[in-house]
Amino acid sequence: MTQSTKTDKDYSIYFQPPSLKDAKKRGKEDIQVHYDFSIPEELQGFGKDKYYMIRTYGCQMNEHDTETMKGMLEAMGFQSTDDKQQADLILLNTCAIRENAEDKVFGELGHLKTLKTERPSLLLGVCGCMSQEEAVVNRITQKHPFVDMIFGTHNIHRLPQLLKEAYFSKEMVVEVWSKEGDIIENLPKKREGVKAWVNIMYGCDKFCTYCIVPYTRGKERSRRPQDVLAEVRDLARQGFQEIMLLGQNVNAYGKDFDDIDYRFGDLMNDISKIDIPRVRFTTSHPRDFDDHLIEVLSRKGNLMEHIHLPVQSGSSAILKKMSRKYTREGFLELVAKIKKAIPDVVLTTDIIVGFPGETDEQFEETMSLVREVQFDSAFTFIYSPRDGTPAAAMEDNVPETVKKERLQRLNELLTELSLQSNQKLQNQIVEVLVEGQSKNNPDMLSARTRTNKLVHFKGGLELVGKRVQVLVNEVQTWLVKGELIKKSDKQAI
Ligand code: SAH
Ligand code: SF4
Ligand code: F3S
Numbered sequence: 001m002t003q004s005t006k007t008d009k010d011y012s013i014y015f016q017p018p019s020l021k022d023a024k025k026r027g028k029e030d031i032q033v034h035y036d037f038s039i040p041e042e043l044q045g046f047g048k049d050k051y052y053m054i055r056t057y058g059c060q061m062n063e064h065d066t067e068t069m070k071g072m073l074e075a076m077g078f079q080s081t082d083d084k085q086q087a088d089l090i091l092l093n094t095c096a097i098r099e100n101a102e103d104k105v106f107g108e109l110g111h112l113k114t115l116k117t118e119r120p121s122l123l124l125g126v127c128g129c130m131s132q133e134e135a136v137v138n139r140i141t142q143k144h145p146f147v148d149m150i151f152g153t154h155n156i157h158r159l160p161q162l163l164k165e166a167y168f169s170k171e172m173v174v175e176v177w178s179k180e181g182d183i184i185e186n187l188p189k190k191r192e193g194v195k196a197w198v199n200i201m202y203g204c205d206k207f208c209t210y211c212i213v214p215y216t217r218g219k220e221r222s223r224r225p226q227d228v229l230a231e232v233r234d235l236a237r238q239g240f241q242e243i244m245l246l247g248q249n250v251n252a253y254g255k256d257f258d259d260i261d262y263r264f265g266d267l268m269n270d271i272s273k274i275d276i277p278r279v280r281f282t283t284s285h286p287r288d289f290d291d292h293l294i295e296v297l298s299r300k301g302n303l304m305e306h307i308h309l310p311v312q313s314g315s316s317a318i319l320k321k322m323s324r325k326y327t328r329e330g331f332l333e334l335v336a337k338i339k340k341a342i343p344d345v346v347l348t349t350d351i352i353v354g355f356p357g358e359t360d361e362q363f364e365e366t367m368s369l370v371r372e373v374q375f376d377s378a379f380t381f382i383y384s385p386r387d388g389t390p391a392a393a394m395e396d397n398v399p400e401t402v403k404k405e406r407l408q409r410l411n412e413l414l415t416e417l418s419l420q421s422n423q424k425l426q427n428q429i430v431e432v433l434v435e436g437q438s439k440n441n442p443d444m445l446s447a448r449t450r451t452n453k454l455v456h457f458k459g460g461l462e463l464v465g466k467r468v469q470v471l472v473n474e475v476q477t478w479l480v481k482g483e484l485i486k487k488s489d490k491q492a493i
Contacts (some may be wrong), residue, residue, distance in 0.1 A: 194435060
């Protein structure tokens with residue numbers, strides 16, 4: 001694979017350029033569900049004696065896509081490695097959400113160039129959300145020609161074929177479909193640990209003005225209920241203790257079905273009857289959070305009393321510019337309704353500071369909303385303009401130093417709230433699911449409460465994957481410590 005032979009002409013045969021313009025002209029085409037995925041027989045031994053490594057950036061959706069790619073690669077005979085020097089194939093599963101996410105990937109490509117020069121047989125691939133961006137594909141083809149393959153989020157199931165093409169051709173293989181994306185069922189997945197991710201829907205149709213996701217992940221499309229339920233039952237049979245249902249906006253689940261009236265509340269209700277101890281979901285857009293869902297969640301059982309509910313801003317004017325389709329008052333009403341139905345609920349959120357034109361007063365509205373709701377924690381970000389999104393064209397008169405200062409003040413407030421919330425657990429007995437050894441101290445186990453709080457306590461590895469009772473005796477800002485009381489009896493689920 002001599003790099004110098006790669007020219008524009010060579011890769012053009014495979015190149016179907018992604019286009020933000022096309023993505024915006026989102027149509028009403030039917031989504032096809034495909035149940036016939038298989039790895040062609042001639043590719044099943046393709047990875048024999050070869051090692052792969054996948055670097056994953058971004059959200060849980062991407063983490064889960066990585067599990068799918070691992071599943072496919074291992075079905076082709078590849079083995080996993082953490083050692084770059086040993087890897088025959090390195091894939092970067094990228095994230096495009098903010099500029100710094102993209103910078104990390106370009107930085108990594110710089111390092112990999114050296115490796116590739118030393119060992120030309122190494123195969124390098126870039127996939128995930130960045131590959132869906134026109135500008136990124138152009139930059140890689142022009143400035144990083146040593147990359148062997150680029151494929152998009154709608155092309156993951158084509159990995160076996162793309163790998164074969166990349167191995168046998170001199171050209172960079174680029175396959176990025178900007179079509180809306182179908183649903184491919186029955187893809188192999190390599191899951192590890194006690195928790196499992198389950199996609200319930202793909203894509204996003206919300207087009208918040210700052211966000212790249214609707215362009216990188218395609219149109220909102222829900223998996224059929226019977227396919228989701230079958231997967232959850234199977235995970236229960238395999239012994240998984242917790243599932244996390246995934247979607248960019250899980251509350252929009254089922255809105256795209258035109259043959260059945262079945263929404264997220266119905267799905268949660270059906271999942272609550274399956275014998276899997278813990279069920280979580282992310283992410284919940286406040287706009288589609290309906291009363292039926294609140295009622296189902298209030299019955300608890302295996303549905304956890306933690307809701308990640310991104311607010312983004314506490315100012316109605318900014319929310320309007322973000323096109324979030326709810327106001328500050330609407331959000332507070334929703335929170336009040338949820339708290340009334342589930343009094344011990346824990347709420348977490350995402351917040352963007354320094355949106356174009358955000359005034360001091362508007363930022364203060366975010367601070368006061370955070371205090372009022374008493375979020376337990378939040379992911380906080382400085383606004384990052386994304387090419388092709390409406391907000392990128394808005395006038396931004398907020399200096400970078402002001403944005404940084406706002407972020408710092410917000411984070412200080414969140415630190416205060418997290419400590420306060422953890423203090424409520426002092427001397428309480430909590431049920432936790434043990435996830436593994438603590439990273440910093442091998443004598444300690446790391447576990448989570450139903451409300452997703454981190455708990456460390458002393459215990460043996462035989463407790464991993466078990467639910468146990470812990471008495472909290474030390475409270476810190478981001479975690480609590482405790483001592484083991486007893487293994488839980490059969491839980492009432
Ligand atoms: N679908 C989820 C969010 C997924 S992206 C939802 O709507 O809640 C995760 C978070 O990244 C968002 O909630 C937002 O806070 C942040 N984010 C998205 N685009 C951003 C941008 N351009 N700049 C800064 N933060 C951004
Ligand atoms: Fe982005 Fe908004 Fe969709 Fe979330 S709901 S993924 S923030 S466009
Ligand atoms: Fe990033 Fe794509 Fe997720 S942009 S946050 S990896 S959906």
